[in-house]
Amino acid sequence: MTRLIVAGALVAAASAAALVAQQFPLKQAVEVLKEGPARIDKVKEGLYVVRGPFVACATRGCRPNGPDDKLIHEAGDVAVRVTPAGLIVIDDKYPEFVPEVLARIKDVSPLPIKYLLNSHHHGDHASGNIRIREMGVDIIGHRNIRENFLRIKQPGEPNITFADNAAVYLGGVEVQLMWMGRGHTNGDTVIYFPDLKTVHTGDLIIDAMPVIDYGAGGSAVDFLTTIDNLLKVDFDTMIPGHGRIMNKDEVRAYRVRFGEMNTRMRDAIRRGATKADFDSLDKTRAQLKLVDLGWDNSVSTTAWYSSINAYYDEIARQP
Numbered sequence: 001m002t003r004l005i006v007a008g009a010l011v012a013a014a015s016a017a018a019l020v021a022q023q024f025p026l027k028q029a030v031e032v033l034k035e036g037p038a039r040i041d042k043v044k045e046g047l048y049v050v051r052g053p054f055v056a057c058a059t060r061g062c063r064p065n066g067p068d069d070k071l072i073h074e075a076g077d078v079a080v081r082v083t084p085a086g087l088i089v090i091d092d093k094y095p096e097f098v099p100e101v102l103a104r105i106k107d108v109s110p111l112p113i114k115y116l117l118n119s120h121h122h123g124d125h126a127s128g129n130i131r132i133r134e135m136g137v138d139i140i141g142h143r144n145i146r147e148n149f150l151r152i153k154q155p156g157e158p159n160i161t162f163a164d165n166a167a168v169y170l171g172g173v174e175v176q177l178m179w180m181g182r183g184h185t186n187g188d189t190v191i192y193f194p195d196l197k198t199v200h201t202g203d204l205i206i207d208a209m210p211v212i213d214y215g216a217g218g219s220a221v222d223f224l225t226t227i228d229n230l231l232k233v234d235f236d237t238m239i240p241g242h243g244r245i246m247n248k249d250e251v252r253a254y255r256v257r258f259g260e261m262n263t264r265m266r267d268a269i270r271r272g273a274t275k276a277d278f279d280s281l282d283k284t285r286a287q288l289k290l291v292d293l294g295w296d297n298s299v300s301t302t303a304w305y306s307s308i309n310a311y312y313d314e315i316a317r318q319p
């Protein structure tokens with residue numbers, strides 16, 4: 001009887017796994033971008049996203065001998081929450097893009113920016129802080145974000161910090177800042193608009209391969225737990241760190257895909273793969289079957305590959 005119950009449970013688990021696989025395609029269907037200026041898109045009533053500018057190679061990423069993935073890239077997605085008392089803006093791209101970002105924001109509201117919130121410290125999301133700070137706007141970020149700014153001597157660090165969670169109330173609107181664990185860095189903050197059931201995740205979720213910045217306290221293992229924590233939040237719409245607006249099922253799919261990559265890495269190491277088996281991007285693509293995941297040449301694949309040794313070490317340390 002016990003055996004039958006166990007067998008039944010196994011069948012149930014197997015069919016649940018099949019259902020998950022069926023519901024969530026393993027391969028990420030990433031958006032193909034075209035070159036062009038920045039634009040502002042409406043997400044929901046009172047919430048907008050500034051995307052672009054869309055440029056060949058990552059900004060500052062085209063080096064004479066550097067990798068060229070032949071893709072069009074964009075700096076981090078900027079979210080704009082309009083309230084009757086002014087604007088709450090999340091991230092600000094590079095300093096040279098700030099005038100264009102401000103112009104696109106003016107297209108939807110004449111009101112001033114009251115608060116700037118950061119998702120994390122990376123330059124393509126937050127180095128524009130230096131321009132926003134000059135406007136007298138307070139910048140709020142997790143204390144690890146401020147520490148990362150100071151560590152890499154990037155000007156424009158947040159002048160208001162918090163340890164776990166914080167909230168901004170402006171014009172009858174509540175915006176929450178939630179630290180959910182390490183992932184892309186040690187400072188990743190999920191910005192939550194509870195009345196709109198929408199989150200801005202920074203680079204915890206992007207329309208491309210996840211990048212792990214080990215130098216800034218990132219972790220591929222903790223990353224999965226952090227996404228699990230994100231999934232507990234009541235949202236139906238997500239603004240990623242880069243790319244198009246997604247829904248919650250796409251975040252669930254991302255979690256499955258990322259877990260699969262970590263499992264493949266662990267299995268390769270257990271089979272005896274050494275760092276030499278990952279010493280080129282092409283070898284790594286083959287080892288981890290990145291094409292299955294849609295990550296063989298996404299906008300972040302070369303950035304992800306720059307951490308391959310640390311990724312190998314982290315997965316190898318797992319029991």
Ligand SMILES: [Zn+2]
Binds near residue numbers: 122125184203
């Ligand atoms: Zn980043």
